[in-house]
Amino acid sequence: MKAKILFLILILSSISNITAVNARLNSDESVLINYIDKHKKNQLKMLEDLVNINSGTGNRPGVEKVGERVRIELDDLGFKTQWVHLPASMKHAGSLVATHSGPGKKILIIGHLDTVFPSNSPFQSFTLSPDQLSATGPGVIDDKGGIVTILYTLKALNHAGKLKSANITVVFTGDEEQAAKPTSISRKALREAAQDSDIALGFEFSLAENQLVTGRRGLSEWYLSGRGKSGHSSKIFQTASGDGAIYETARVLNSFRTTLSNIPGLTLNPGIILGGQTVNEDTQQNTGSASGQKTIIAAQTLVHGDLRFLSDEQKRMAEQKMREITMTALSLTSSQLIFKNIIPAMPEKNENRQILAEFSDISVALGGSSLQAVSAAERGGADISYIAQYVAASIDGLGPWGRGAHSQDETLEVKSLPEVTKRAAIFISRHLN
Template sequence: MLMRFTAAIAFLLAGTAHAQLTDTEQRIVAAVKQRSPAALELLEQSVRINSGTLNPEGVRAVGEIYRAELDALGFKTRWIAMPPAMKRAGHLVAVHEGGPGKRLLLLGHLDTVFEKGSSVPLWERRGDRVRGQGVNDMKGGDVIMLEALRALRSVGALDGANVEVMFTGDEERGGQPLKVARADMVEMGKRADYALSFEGNSKHDGVDTASIARRSSGGWVLKVQGKAAHSMGVFSAQSGYGAIYETARILNAFREQVIEPSLTFNPGLVFGGTNVSYAEDTATASAFGKSNVIARDSEVLGDLRYLSPEQGERARQKMRAIVTTGNLPGTSATISFSESYPPMPPTDAGRKLVEIYSKASQDAGLGRIEVLDPSMRGAGDVQFVAPYTVGIDGLGAQGRGSHTDDEDLEIASIERGAIRAALLIYRLAQAPAP
């Protein structure tokens, strides 16, 4: 399958090696530019609705706005509900069937990290920028996708295209189990020749970038046990070192022995004492202990990110060995692992897809695109389909402060992003059918 992708991409690169914009492509660009004020209005309409992941009504309301846009573009739309126990809004799916040709999957998400009751303004215009809830991550990217499709439709370039769209409702806090929450996306990915994801675009050293690799998102829980006893006996053969000293030994050994490029393992929460507990629903830990008592229990909650399955397995093996061997006297420890988002390793086909994207951008006078270092971006939905197709991410808007109270967006990036995306979709759709 990878050879087929590579051959198709080579064809595209050869066909555009010295090309500028064709007449049709010039009309596509003009259509995007004509819609720029309306695109901003569409963005404002969707951003003014709180759609935190745990606000399913708000998520569905944003979905209905985008659904109406897709219906008007000739897509067949449907809403995929999730099981009630998952407590998630579900996903919006849209399909456009064309003639023979490449199949494209476009990905966005409706939810934001700003839950209902957030003090962050929904929409605050600041000159050529906008601050607001999810304005950059990723309603700006959602609007870019819709405007690109609209421009293609306006010049007849969408008629023969095979495009599937999925706007997920729980990207920021994935519903559990993720195998269920992403089952439909995986099936769509298996049908696609290319997957284009519209998470925020970022600059590196002043140059716009795109992502063809994203590290996994998962975690680990370290539990350490010692002997509760009077502190006067600490370090003795009878009382041992206690759970907190053993925890410190393990974490320092991780730092010294496990680090390698593109691999991170962050201990985000550490708590220990005579008694400890952790509340998952509030992400809150509590501990009881005294300075003159040797700690009996300690726990660490950590994050684990790696670029390939092989790298992840190496890390887990090393960490398990450190946890279970060389324990300080009077202590024992266990570690468990979980994975939410699978890794998306870089591929040659992905690099060539960025070349096509970069060429389209340069032909439109918008500058080159370079591949972003995966350590500079978190996890995203495109990772679920990466094993089955050629994926690219970062086609969305440019902004600052994603996930923070100061999240904002550069308004001009909506037009730039829509032009680039429309040209990329158009050129990919022109490739010969497999």
């Protein structure tokens, strides 16, 4: 008898929860949900088609082929589309920009067409697991899963009659994985689209079903070069010979570590180091060479590293401390430090957290879990980082979740595709009113 009563309580509780969930979604939102559920097989098939087109960043024709497939969908939805091409010398595809003019808030949607897998990679095709719960393939979450999330979000909005008055710009960059330099050119179209936007939504993949990205660390690179007086090794440390370039560089690097290693959110890594009589780095091939002898005091060193930071203020602080460290050189040596910006930070701010709260409410209304912000230290830079400073509020990680991004184990949890599409469609529909 007690078991029957407990069972009845559980059933009534479930019905109560379902009623509460449904009460938080209006009839228009139910139309969005029903459309996405009805077309989830079509969405997965589109993902398969896109994944089976190689679009490694260096494969410009492949990237553009993916873009043209996406462009057809956007044209059919009434967007005005155009390619913003890069100079031929930059060797990368440009950005596909789609605009839909309307009243109200302007929403910027960001995705990318390229993957990290070149045309000669053995990882080339979409594979659905026998139980149909997961799928593998190049870009299946990063970022072709994001592309089909965007497209079916817009299709659902169009079906519900919400798109006709929408003020939306979509930018699909062609080289997010390795942005062509200078980014003042390769990200110009994205920056221009952001200038008068109110909200930016990034559709990079999510690390988990209950996480979104409200902040990302920025990235810069640094070059440390050292100079010493060449001479016979038997004379090192003597007044006339000094300590040599390698000892000077070791001093600087160790001081970097002791001074900056315990600052939350800040990391700096010397990725390559060269030392000897001559040094040379090929930054295009990520290789280097050095020549010298063990019996000769090193005359030159070169270190190439990166710096990751939570804000511009933190970046400036770190750079200043690093410069100060280089100024107290060892005997008859010198150090020079050069910084180059790569990706700005996407700082945490209250407006981003407000968007997170809205998405969390939507997730709960859909029967899912509440959403949390992933630590900015766990996510690197992305295209949204270039424009976060121009918009009032931004959020990323709105694409599907899975595992193994940037590896041949890249895997999508299939159920996540319709779920994140519903979240995005409902959020956008609420901001079109």
